[in-house]
Amino acid sequence: MNDLKRLYQRYQVEIEREVTSTLRSGWWLNGAMGKKFAANFAGFIGVSDCVLVANGTDALELALAAAVGRNGARGRGVITAANAGGYASCACWHNDLVPHYVDIDAASQLISVSSVLAAASTDTAAIVVTHLYGGVVDVGALKSALAEAGLSHIPIVEDCAQAHGARIGGRVAGSLADVSTFSFYPTKNLGAAGDGGAILTSDPAIAEHVRRLQQYGWVSKYHVGVPHGRNSRMDEVQAAVLDVFLRDLGDRNERRRAILGRYKSAARRRLQFVEGGDGAVAHLAVALCDERDAFRIFMKEHGVDTEVHYPVLDCDQVGWAGLPMKGTEDLVVTRASVNRLCTVPCYPDMTYDEVGQVCLALAQWEAM
Amino acid sequence: MNDLKRLYQRYQVEIEREVTSTLRSGWWLNGAMGKKFAANFAGFIGVSDCVLVANGTDALELALAAAVGRNGARGRGVITAANAGGYASCACWHNDLVPHYVDIDAASQLISVSSVLAAASTDTAAIVVTHLYGGVVDVGALKSALAEAGLSHIPIVEDCAQAHGARIGGRVAGSLADVSTFSFYPTKNLGAAGDGGAILTSDPAIAEHVRRLQQYGWVSKYHVGVPHGRNSRMDEVQAAVLDVFLRDLGDRNERRRAILGRYKSAARRRLQFVEGGDGAVAHLAVALCDERDAFRIFMKEHGVDTEVHYPVLDCDQVGWAGLPMKGTEDLVVTRASVNRLCTVPCYPDMTYDEVGQVCLALAQWEAM
Numbered sequence: 001m002n003d004l005k006r007l008y009q010r011y012q013v014e015i016e017r018e019v020t021s022t023l024r025s026g027w028w029l030n031g032a033m034g035k036k037f038a039a040n041f042a043g044f045i046g047v048s049d050c051v052l053v054a055n056g057t058d059a060l061e062l063a064l065a066a067a068v069g070r071n072g073a074r075g076r077g078v079i080t081a082a083n084a085g086g087y088a089s090c091a092c093w094h095n096d097l098v099p100h101y102v103d104i105d106a107a108s109q110l111i112s113v114s115s116v117l118a119a120a121s122t123d124t125a126a127i128v129v130t131h132l133y134g135g136v137v138d139v140g141a142l143k144s145a146l147a148e149a150g151l152s153h154i155p156i157v158e159d160c161a162q163a164h165g166a167r168i169g170g171r172v173a174g175s176l177a178d179v180s181t182f183s184f185y186p187t188k189n190l191g192a193a194g195d196g197g198a199i200l201t202s203d204p205a206i207a208e209h210v211r212r213l214q215q216y217g218w219v220s221k222y223h224v225g226v227p228h229g230r231n232s233r234m235d236e237v238q239a240a241v242l243d244v245f246l247r248d249l250g251d252r253n254e255r256r257r258a259i260l261g262r263y264k265s266a267a268r269r270r271l272q273f274v275e276g277g278d279g280a281v282a283h284l285a286v287a288l289c290d291e292r293d294a295f296r297i298f299m300k301e302h303g304v305d306t307e308v309h310y311p312v313l314d315c316d317q318v319g320w321a322g323l324p325m326k327g328t329e330d331l332v333v334t335r336a337s338v339n340r341l342c343t344v345p346c347y348p349d350m351t352y353d354e355v356g357q358v359c360l361a362l363a364q365w366e367a368m
Numbered sequence: 369m370n371d372l373k374r375l376y377q378r379y380q381v382e383i384e385r386e387v388t389s390t391l392r393s394g395w396w397l398n399g400a401m402g403k404k405f406a407a408n409f410a411g412f413i414g415v416s417d418c419v420l421v422a423n424g425t426d427a428l429e430l431a432l433a434a435a436v437g438r439n440g441a442r443g444r445g446v447i448t449a450a451n452a453g454g455y456a457s458c459a460c461w462h463n464d465l466v467p468h469y470v471d472i473d474a475a476s477q478l479i480s481v482s483s484v485l486a487a488a489s490t491d492t493a494a495i496v497v498t499h500l501y502g503g504v505v506d507v508g509a510l511k512s513a514l515a516e517a518g519l520s521h522i523p524i525v526e527d528c529a530q531a532h533g534a535r536i537g538g539r540v541a542g543s544l545a546d547v548s549t550f551s552f553y554p555t556k557n558l559g560a561a562g563d564g565g566a567i568l569t570s571d572p573a574i575a576e577h578v579r580r581l582q583q584y585g586w587v588s589k590y591h592v593g594v595p596h597g598r599n600s601r602m603d604e605v606q607a608a609v610l611d612v613f614l615r616d617l618g619d620r621n622e623r624r625r626a627i628l629g630r631y632k633s634a635a636r637r638r639l640q641f642v643e644g645g646d647g648a649v650a651h652l653a654v655a656l657c658d659e660r661d662a663f664r665i666f667m668k669e670h671g672v673d674t675e676v677h678y679p680v681l682d683c684d685q686v687g688w689a690g691l692p693m694k695g696t697e698d699l700v701v702t703r704a705s706v707n708r709l710c711t712v713p714c715y716p717d718m719t720y721d722e723v724g725q726v727c728l729a730l731a732q733w734e735a736m
Contacts, residue, residue: 055601224454
């Protein structure tokens with residue numbers, strides 16, 4: 001689905017120079033390279049603060065903790081979608097918050113703004129909107145609707161783990177709400193050579209709270225000022241890698257969009273590719289498909305691997321059955337979609353021939 | 369206190385070969401290098417299973433979760449010392465467990481076996497023993513005493529974050545209890561070029577539970593089988609670095625012990641260096657000192673930096689004042705020690721002259 005060797009080879013000289021220089025500095029955590037990348041990434045997204053953490057799930061957990069102010073919110077609901085792999089749900093439970101699932105829009109597979117509105121109440125501690133597959137939730141519309149309903153105090157967390165550089169209405173995903181979170185898992189649009197994550201905000205109070213939470217709640221070394229901290233830092237080496245990749249993120253996103261565009265042209269009848277909006281960045285090429293199992297076998301026979309993102313809804317995970325959750329009865333579109341989802345390969349380092357092979361297979365499936 | 373550049377330069381050729389080879393493989397998480405280091409480290413400690421995680425605090429949290437089986441233990445006590453920097457306390461609260469602080473032995477600054485015994489009850493969910501400063505808690509004696517008291521079912525977690533390769537009675541710290549945890553923070557006796565941690569055990573059920581918890585509770589990709597999971601993995605690059613350093617850990621521990629031995633010879637009257645036992649590995653050279661502030665100024669004037677590990681007891685941290693805890697009234701030795709602790713530089717890459725300079729300053733302080 002994604003050959004990271006090709007990505008690496010393209011940037012090998014520069015990465016090895018930056019990585020060895022970082023290693024030789026002897027400063028491997030909380031150093032100058034992390035500061036540099038954090039500043040560059042904050043500038044790229046268009047916010048004042050970027051806090052680097054260990055991974056995207058930690059980012060969600062700490063952002064949520066800082067956004068809601070944990071003690072007063074214990075047991076309250078966090079509105080989110082059930083189709084985004086479970087990372088936001090994990091973050092809720094680690095904060096003693098209760099995921100409150102709402103339905104999605106069929107065409108985009110993104111959380112439905114009207115469903116969020118219908119579910120939001122004084123019990124709502126926060127809303128997590130995931131810009132799934134590279135598509136972008138209309139956070140502006142959500143904010144207007146919340147304001148109209150007298151609920152503009154509810155913090156919104158943008159989960160941008162699949163949407164580095166995505167845009168809507170000229171604004172960049174990650175700058176639209178109170179706080180946003182990113183994962184830099186290697187296969188992401190912007191990925192490290194290992195795990196990494198970040199929390200971005202222009203709210204200095206949230207930034208400060210997150211900075212404390214990511215190192216045990218310290219206000220200064222060994223002095224704990226806020227509860228519920230943990231250890232979640234990004235290695236300097238990974239910041240060095242990310243700073244190299246960041247420069248080409250825009251070009252690489254364009255390449256993803258072009259590949260997905262070709263797939264969409266090849267398949268319009270039996271497959272519906274998910275539509276993430278004009279500024280979407282095609283993190284994954286996901287289609288809805290009525291005969292998914294047959295389609296996957298067909299593609300395999302034509303030399304194309306497929307995947308499912310994600311096969312199980314958060315509310316249906318066996319291991320989470322005993323945990324508190326709300327809203328599971330109203331997920332009509334979510335439930336109608338989950339068994340029809342199929343992901344085909346889409347990453348910037350695919351060759352022209354490989355993309356052509358996928359297009360040909362898609363066209364043959366459509367013609368059957 | 370610790371010049372990591374010197375460490376790096378000593379191993380530079382080998383590390384850069386291993387790191388670039390790992391980067392070039394394109395396999396940056398959950399790969400062959402992690403497997404190799406985990407097997408080597410499990411062999412070194414003498415257990416069957418080693419699970420690599422993101423850092424030592426996560427290791428404590430996940431080991432505790434797996435050892436106690438979280439749901440039944442919610443709200444129960446975890447016996448631990450209050451002088452070990454707070455990492456075990458963090459891990460307790462993230463598992464909805466309550467730190468139950470007990471006193472330490474004055475000479476070793478390690479958790480007191482008799483205090484553990486006096487505190488242990490049917491309410492006790494687990495015991496965390498921290499092999500502080502490189503000294504080793506007598507886990508064998510603790511186990512015998514617990515068995516005699518009919519409490520051998522209480523799981524014991526060894527926190528070995530400061531005791532890589534330490535021994536007691538011929539056995540290696542980390543192999544003495546039900547499960548053990550390690551941090552590979554760069555300044556540790558075995559440290560990565562960034563964050564890393566590990567959980568070691570010879571109990572296959574604990575190992576399996578931890579493996580699930582460290583990736584969202586997955587029993588297979590995207591399928592959650594157990595609750596309370598998170599993301600906590602070690603990057604392949606860090607495993608590559610650690611595998612290089614592991615080979616010389618024994619020699620480097622000997623060097624630390626020799627340095628601490630020289631300090632002890634130089635200072636026996638006004639300073640009492642902490643005695644961690646015959647198999648201790650001198651992670652830190654910590655002394656008890658009645659006039660600590662004066663001593664630190666004196667050392668600074670003689671060109672020697674000092675530190676305090678740790679300046680604030682867990683039970684006295686301002687940020688944790690509202691969290692549940694027990695046993696805070698009975699910490700006579702712990703409280704008598706905390707304002708007398710002082711750490712002087714001790715790491716294997718110190719030069720002969722630097723060690724001599726510390727010894728001279730210590731001798732002059734003693735002579736005053």
